[in-house]
Amino acid sequence: MLPPAAPLLFLLLVTGTGGTVPSPRAPPRGCYVAEEAGERTFRCSQAGLSAVPAGIPNDTRKLYLDANQLASLPEGAFQHLPVLEELDLSHNALAHLSGAAFQGLAGTLRHLDLSANQLASVPAEAFVGLQIQVNLSANPWHCDCALQEVLRQVRLAPGTGTGIVCGPGARPDLVGQEFLLLAREEELCGVGRGGARRGTDVALLVTMGGWLTLVVAYLVHYVWQNRDETRRSLKQAPVQPVRATLSTVEVSSTLSTVV
Numbered sequence: 001m002l003p004p005a006a007p008l009l010f011l012l013l014v015t016g017t018g019g020t021v022p023s024p025r026a027p028p029r030g031c032y033v034a035e036e037a038g039e040r041t042f043r044c045s046q047a048g049l050s051a052v053p054a055g056i057p058n059d060t061r062k063l064y065l066d067a068n069q070l071a072s073l074p075e076g077a078f079q080h081l082p083v084l085e086e087l088d089l090s091h092n093a094l095a096h097l098s099g100a101a102f103q104g105l106a107g108t109l110r111h112l113d114l115s116a117n118q119l120a121s122v123p124a125e126a127f128v129g130l131q132i133q134v135n136l137s138a139n140p141w142h143c144d145c146a147l148q149e150v151l152r153q154v155r156l157a158p159g160t161g162t163g164i165v166c167g168p169g170a171r172p173d174l175v176g177q178e179f180l181l182l183a184r185e186e187e188l189c190g191v192g193r194g195g196a197r198r199g200t201d202v203a204l205l206v207t208m209g210g211w212l213t214l215v216v217a218y219l220v221h222y223v224w225q226n227r228d229e230t231r232r233s234l235k236q237a238p239v240q241p242v243r244a245t246l247s248t249v250e251v252s253s254t255l256s257t258v259v
């Protein structure tokens with residue numbers, strides 16, 4: 001027998017959770033399940049979502065969450081979708097990705113669209129182990145080391161390379177530049193800002209300094225040798241010490257002019 005308060009409590013529990021957890025059969029508002037080319041597809045394009053919806057069927061192979069207001073992805077946002085192959089997150093407001101955002105998709109995910117978001121940088125860990133083709137176009141990239149590392153791990157969707165352009169938050173000399181052209185010339189994972197380009201400058205300076213030192217050393221050597229010869233000639237003709245002193249003075253003034 002239930003105590004009299006039990007039905008009320010049950011009712012409270014049901015109404016309390018019923019609003020947030022939709023029944024597994026009814027997809028979230030604005031979303032629908034479809035069968036496309038024999039693949040279970042879940043479409044939530046332009047559905048006004050600000051978070052990844054609950055209730056995505058676990059046999060979904062293609063998931064369209066494009067043109068919503070997603071601002072971030074929690075860790076393991078899609079790990080309950082064990083056969084997910086294609087994920088479209090384009091045209092959202094994603095500014096940050098967790099390093100574990102795509103956790104659990106390593107074996108299955110093939111296509112990922114992150115284009116037209118607000119991404120300035122993504123953690124390279126987010127793509128570790130994924131065998132994906134990714135669209136990274138139309139984001140305000142910082143063009144940093146993390147992006148360079150990401151591009152070593154993933155393949156870009158065909159024709160999307162030119163769409164990766166450095167945004168306003170990037171180093172001033174990089175803003176508006178195409179990242180792939182840039183990454184060909186500059187190692188962005190070098191020490192400090194500017195990476196290898198600055199390293200090359202330093203190497204050039206050191207080399208030039210080295211040459212200059214050599215030239216100066218040679219001149220000094222040359223001048224000293226001359227002085228020795230002057231002394232020797234002095235010994236042969238010790239009559240004019242004043243002259244000798246004079247020539248030494250001349251030599252040192254020549255030296256200082258040269259240096």
Ligand SMILES: *[C@@H]1O[C@H](CO)[C@@H](O)[C@H](O)[C@H]1NC(C)=O
Pocket residue numbers: 058059082083
């Ligand atoms: C989906 O979940 C159901 C019930 O939990 C399970 O029986 C089924 O195997 C899962 N499907 C996939 C593709 O994992």
Ligand SMILES: *[C@@H]1O[C@H](CO)[C@@H](O)[C@H](O)[C@H]1NC(C)=O
Pocket residue numbers: 090091113115116135136137138157158159160163
């Ligand atoms: C990549 O994203 C851009 C911008 O959203 C889009 O115009 C383009 O068609 C996409 N390309 C591919 C191959 O997905």
